[in-house]
Amino acid sequence: MSASLPAAEKVAERAQEIHSTIEADKEFPAFKAASLKYDSDWQCFTGSVVIAEYDQEQDKHGLFAEGLKALCLKAAVYEMTGDEKTAEIPIAVPVDEMTHAMIAQPQLLARITARVGVSIIHQTDQEHTDWRPEDYTYQAYCAAWGEPDPRLWLPAEEVARRLAWLDQKYAAMGFRKQGQAHSFMFSADELASVPA
Structure with missing residues (x-):
C-alpha cells in the first residue's frame, strides 16, 4: 500500500x-553534458515527438531542465514518505x-546523489505518465518553480490524441505499434538507392 502524499508546498520547498x-555539485556539468550527448539514443516514437515543432538539438536543453525538476520532485516525495x-x-x-x-x-x-544525500526514484513498471494540469505534480511544481512549460508538459489526454495522429503517419510509412513493429526486409532492392 502506498503512503499518503505529503503537502505539495513541503515537497516544493525540499525539491x-x-x-x-544538485546543480551546485562539482560533477553536475559532466552529468548534464553526458545526458544531453545521449540524444541520439533517447528519442522514441512516443516521447518527445509529441511536442509541437520539435527539434531535438534545440529542445533537449529545456527538456533536461524539466527532467531535473521532475526527478527532484520525486526525490522529495520519496524522502518524505520512504515509499x-x-x-x-x-x-x-x-x-x-x-x-x-x-x-x-x-x-x-550515483556520485552526485550520494553527496547530496537523496535517492532518485524511477522504475519503468511503476512510473506514471498520466500527468494533468492541476494534479499533485502540477501543484508541487508550481509551488517550487511557477507554471510548467505547456509545450513540454503535455496533459495525458493531449499526448494520447497526438499519438493517435502520429500512428496514422507511422502506418503510412510502414511502421506499426508506434514504431515497435514493421515488415521491412532491408533487401538489396530496398536499399539500392541508399549510399553504402
Missing part, C-alpha cells in the same frame, strides 16, 4: 533545495523520456 544542491510507489508521481511523457537519458548516466548520478 528546490535538492535542485539547487517508492508514492514517489512515482505523474510526469508528462516528453519530460519522462528525458529522465531516461538522465538515469542512463548511473555513475555520475
Whole structure:
C-alpha cells in the first residue's frame, strides 16, 4: 500500500533545495553534458515527438531542465514518505523520456546523489505518465518553480490524441505499434538507392 502524499508546498520547498544542491555539485556539468550527448539514443516514437515543432538539438536543453525538476520532485516525495510507489508521481511523457537519458548516466548520478544525500526514484513498471494540469505534480511544481512549460508538459489526454495522429503517419510509412513493429526486409532492392 502506498503512503499518503505529503503537502505539495513541503515537497516544493525540499525539491528546490535538492535542485539547487544538485546543480551546485562539482560533477553536475559532466552529468548534464553526458545526458544531453545521449540524444541520439533517447528519442522514441512516443516521447518527445509529441511536442509541437520539435527539434531535438534545440529542445533537449529545456527538456533536461524539466527532467531535473521532475526527478527532484520525486526525490522529495520519496524522502518524505520512504515509499517508492508514492514517489512515482505523474510526469508528462516528453519530460519522462528525458529522465531516461538522465538515469542512463548511473555513475555520475550515483556520485552526485550520494553527496547530496537523496535517492532518485524511477522504475519503468511503476512510473506514471498520466500527468494533468492541476494534479499533485502540477501543484508541487508550481509551488517550487511557477507554471510548467505547456509545450513540454503535455496533459495525458493531449499526448494520447497526438499519438493517435502520429500512428496514422507511422502506418503510412510502414511502421506499426508506434514504431515497435514493421515488415521491412532491408533487401538489396530496398536499399539500392541508399549510399553504402
